[in-house]
Amino acid sequence: MNPPATCVCIPTYEERESLPRTLDGVLRAVPDAHVLVIDDNSPDGTGELADRLAAEDPRVHVLHRPGKAGLGPAYIAGFRWALAQGFDVVAQMDADGSHRPEDLPRLLAGLARADAVLGSRWVPGGAVADWPRSRELLSRGANRYVRAALRLPVGDATGGFRAFRRHTLERLDLDAVQSQGYCFQIDMARQVWSRGLRLVEVPILFVNREFGASKMSSRIIREALVRVTAWSLSSRRPAPAVRPASTGGERLVHRVAA
Template sequence: MTSRDPLRRVCVCIPTYQERASLPGVLQRLRQAVPEADVLVIDDASPDGTGALADGIAAHDDRVHVLHRPGKEGLGPAYLAGFAWAAERGYDAVVEMDADGSHQPEQLPALLAAADSGGGADVVIGSRWIPGGSVHRWPQHRKALSVGANTYTRLALGLPVHDATAGFRVYRLPQLTRLVSGPVASQGYCFQVDLTLRAVEQGLRVVEVPIAFVERVEGTSKMTGDIVREAMVRVGVWAVMRRSRQVREHLTRRSRSRWHHPEEAM
């Protein structure tokens, strides 16, 4: 197992849009679960005043910070802004986490342990679809959609990951900086698939840790048909590109082998 430096400074990034009802409880639970971590609320100018509420909490807790963005641009751009903020301040790891309570803060220590010096993972995914993982308060059609999407993604892209769309994650920051060094156009939950694919292709160690995912009680889901369609289309395009690249690499190796061993071609 490759050794890793211990995670001394962790930044939990929480994108928000219309999360005024759920955010205070999530922040309170998070500060209790991992009191040594800092929290960055990334608010996309929520009309319900989520950003102002976060400012009020941050004014009384020096571990909570708020990054205000001018408008709603999607999950991917919000996280990229949070990653840049954390990188500028020298954190060792970044956590992705939803503001609606579906990602339980009490389970974050297990994810951090898998990325810490003893676990050695570069990317840790809180997985719903491995043994020990579970989903609560979801209707059957929502479960079927998630399982089907992840099965399609795993088979199409050849990923050794069962929950590539999961949004509860830990990234070691040096490795994350490499993943997002190029353009990242993905929006919505396809952003998670994009970074998973990049991590696998770059040879990073990706580990899944089982979590209990709990459907939100307050507010409304941000999942839309457009988000699902974006993910399906992009995964299909990435699959074609990846298979084409693998074929080209195979043909190149075969051509070089024949060049060095011409008797094999006769």
């Protein structure tokens, strides 16, 4: 049998309460998609719950990892699994309800004119709901620093709601991605950009999680600051250009020839 076109990768660590709702929403929004739950041996039984849900629906798969090793390694493992299974499109999203499944079809539709699509909170039409002001300021400030330091012309380089064409992931050096926290999102975006691939930003509504606790920490913030600063000192690229797309706040990013 030929595999279905789309795999949605969802990393989990102690997301037992939110996972069933997220899976149900994804499979309702994109019925032809498959979902890969990547669990880092959650002590609350998220992995065991995912196994039961997978037994009930052939579109759900589970990748068990031995322990908590960070967001980046979990996604890389998921991407490799999806590529090995022959999926044409690989998407990623959080399990905690922050990323709305109803926005997923628009992200996937964006791949018709791009190699990678970023769900963006910080382009026209994008927004956050029920987020503490401190988190919003942190996210906006981090993205401003990324744009200035890396000359990466995207509004939301740290967001985790994304979709990639198969050939995009195959062209990236996944072995070189060492970032563990949300810096992984910046790392992937800069790799796509540096290879001259086309990026589209699609506005999304980001909703603060209802269940569980945020994984954000000072260590994760320090990792991003150190890595972005190091990349900025080692990179030399021509100035980017951004061409607004014609609809709904969506933005097409393309490179200027050297």
